[in-house]
Amino acid sequence: MESSLYILIPLSLLLVLAIGLILWWAVRGGQFDDLEGPGFRILMDDDLPKIQPAVEPVAEPATEPTEPENGNSPGQKPAG
Numbered sequence: 001m002e003s004s005l006y007i008l009i010p011l012s013l014l015l016v017l018a019i020g021l022i023l024w025w026a027v028r029g030g031q032f033d034d035l036e037g038p039g040f041r042i043l044m045d046d047d048l049p050k051i052q053p054a055v056e057p058v059a060e061p062a063t064e065p066t067e068p069e070n071g072n073s074p075g076q077k078p079a080g
Contacts, residue, residue, distance in 0.1 A: 026032065
């Protein structure tokens with residue numbers, strides 16, 4: 001039982017030291033500088049709606065009215 005303590009106590013001290021170093025590194029790196037900003041940034045809608053470019057209608061080629069087979073103009077009533 002006592003022999004396991006000779007292993008567990010140094011391991012726990014190394015673990016505490018590692019956790020302390022990681023915490024120190026995070027604080028020095030600025031991880032805890034602004035805790036509320038990212039939460040508010042999600043709520044702010046800074047994205048402007050994308051304006052769709054106006055689609056110009058494709059002009060159909062101009063065609064001349066053709067004469068009907070009976071020889072009348074397109075606006076005339078058929079003879080007969």
